[in-house]
Amino acid sequence: MKIDPDSSADFSAQIAKAIRDAIVAGDLIVDQRLPSEAELADQFDVSRPTVREALKRLAAQSLIRTQRGATGGAFVNRLRFEDAYAQAVTTSTLLLSMNAVSFDVACEARYALERACAPLSATRRTPDHLATMRAEITRQSEPGLSDEAFCASDVTFHRALVDAAGNPMLSYQLAGAVEAMQPLMNMITFTARSRERIVMLHQNMVSTLEARDALGTEAALAALESYTRDLGHTVVAERQQRDRPTKGAKTKEQSSA
Amino acid sequence: MKIDPDSSADFSAQIAKAIRDAIVAGDLIVDQRLPSEAELADQFDVSRPTVREALKRLAAQSLIRTQRGATGGAFVNRLRFEDAYAQAVTTSTLLLSMNAVSFDVACEARYALERACAPLSATRRTPDHLATMRAEITRQSEPGLSDEAFCASDVTFHRALVDAAGNPMLSYQLAGAVEAMQPLMNMITFTARSRERIVMLHQNMVSTLEARDALGTEAALAALESYTRDLGHTVVAERQQRDRPTKGAKTKEQSSA
DNA sequence: GACATTAAAATGCCAGACAATTAAAAAGTG
DNA sequence: CACTTTTTAATTGTCTGGCATTTTAATGTC
Structure with missing residues (x-):
């Protein structure tokens, strides 16, 4: 393993890339121990702090884990779906908030x-999934429920719908989209939405799922999307009406809380 | 800002989390300069190398960028979709190869x-998208094309299909799924597949897109999925027949190259 | 005023050291 | 011999201090 001193990238970035490539290529397999930091420093001909910076980069991506002690060291980590969720949610959240993605676009992607x-969920849903969804519907119907709790319950409900598809890869891909949307949806719609209507649509979804009626489930989702996007338009329109009279200020509908 | 010396996590992990949270919460906005490493070391009451490790963690996630020189430092990075693609592809690739996700499951998720x-692509596709797809079909029809080039062209084709939906959030979510599947699909199907058939299905897709026939496009995709999964089953069956006669070994259909 | 020089600030990198943790080896003990 | 305790070695985590490099700003000179 060698690195290029003339490269524009930092040593630590180059070393991290070399190790990452080795992992992706399968040259380093799961649970395999990497050389110690001192050995890596020798191999790459850099100092230990530089190696450490490289290892921290990989740790940030959950590609390795480190253990202290005599038999410790850095080990190739088995990347689990749960580990990947958190990163996907953070990334999606920042993509939404930093790129002026409109509520409409985000909503469309999510639904x-x-x-x-x-279709998959309608085929494969188990009684457990239905029970989870029903429990969340019950929760959503409680009168004293806070807005935060309602939104959290909403996420759990939709996660169950996604998990019912029985495809972990699909669940992973959707986790980011669904959870990242939550803060955005909170902010836009919690002032205006009708919980009764949402609960009704949720009930509709569970019924169609129980009947293994894929088209019905899709229709219910489409209805929920339509309602949510209408809400978004209404709120945006209200804001424009409220903000515009005073001045022709260019108000960006960008969230930052 | 303070960190907890009794926490099980490393200082650098805690510091990275604190800064990451501040970015996600909007307390640090895009292009804002963080305090210098020395100042951060003072604030968190740790040494500069520890701060540096934390910053490298954030840099690995493209949350910050660093600049040298007098007005240099660490700046909150605007996370772009392109930056997020690479991470998503790496993560998806490793999820597939490390979690014994079957070809069938991955294929199902992707399609x-x-x-x-x-439906979105059929509505919004532009002549540009159609032209890109047609160009790739032409390329895929060239007799001397290598397997690698054929697969790369296949990815480009499907990326165009996805981009035609005109929703960057959707494109981002799908980039990981489509590109991560490429190595897996290569390995499984390149021995058995019929390029003519795939090209035909691709042509079918372009035609339906041009006609803005959403259902037709979905049907063409379903046909391609069906063909691909059949191929996968065939290859797996052949392998089992080839491997089993010698011994009753439990051969995991797991890729690692 | 234009250009060269210098200074300052910041990251990138290094050497060496010590602390903390962990497991294995060694020693002791009944 | 079996068991417990102690020691030792390996490794990561952290600190101190320093030097090199890069970039901008200020200063001086003609």
């Missing part, structure tokens, strides 16, 4: 993906 | 997601 699960 | 784009 398009979710509808992709519907 | 489910892709079908989710079909």
Whole structure:
């Protein structure tokens, strides 16, 4: 293993890339121990702090884990779906908040993906999934429920719908989309939405799932999307009406809380 | 800002988390300069190398960028879709190769997601998208094309299909799924597949897109999925027949190259 | 005013050291 | 011999201090 001193990239970035490539290529397999930091420093001909910076980069991506002690060291980590969720949610959240993605676009993406699960979920849903969804519907019907709790319950409900598809890869891809949307949806719609209507649509979804009616589930999701996007338009329109009269200020509908 | 010396996590992990949370929460906005490493070391009451490790963790996630020189430092990075692609592809690739995800499951997830784009793509596709797809079909028809080049062209084709939906969030979510599948699909199907058939299905897709026939596009995708999964089953069956006669070994159909 | 020089600030990198942790080896003990 | 305790070695985590490099700003000179 060698690195290029003339490269524009930092040593630590180059070393991280070399190790990452080795992992992706399968040259380093799961649970395999990497050389110690001192050995790596020798191999790459850099100092130990530089190696450490490289290892921290990989740790940030959950590609390795480190253990202290005599038999410790850095080990290739088995990347689990749960580990990948958190990163996907953070990334999606920042993509949404930093790129002026409109509520409409985010909403469309989310429901398009979710509808992709519907046929599979209708086929494979188990009683457990239905029970989870029903429990969340019950929760959503409680009068004293806070807005935060309602939204959290909403996420759990939709996660169950996605998980019912029985495809972990699909669940992973959707986790980011669904969870990242939550703060955005909170902010836009919690002032205006009708919980009764949402609960009704959720009930509709569970019924169609129980009947293994894929088209019905898709239709219910489409209805929920339509309602949510209408809400978004209404809120945006209200804001424009409220903000515009005073001045012609260019108000970006960008969230930052 | 403070960190907990009793926590099980490393200082650098805690510091990275604190800064990451501040970015996600919007307390640090895009292009804002973080305090210098020395100042951060003072604030968190740790040494500079520890701060540096934390910053490298954030850099690995493209959350910050660093600049040298007098006005240099660490700046909050605007996370772009392109930056997020690479991470998503790496993560998806490793998820597939490390979690014994079967070809069938991966394939199902990929085409489910892709079908989710079909209605949008059929509505919004531009002549540019159609031209890109046609160019790739032409390329895929060249007799001397290598397997690698054929697969790369296949990815480009499907990327165009996804991009035609005109939703960057959707494109981002699908980039990982489509590109991560490439190595897996290569390995499984390149021995057995019929390029003519794939080209035919691709042509079918372009035609239906041009006609803005959403259902037709979905059907073409479903046909391609069906063909691909059949191929996968055939290859797996052949392998089992080849491997089993010698011994009753439990051969995991797991890729690692 | 234009250009060269210098200074300052910041990251990138290094050497060496010590602390903390962990497991294995060694020693002791009944 | 079996068991417990102690020691030792390996490894990561962290700190101190320093030097090199890069970039901008200020300063001086003609």
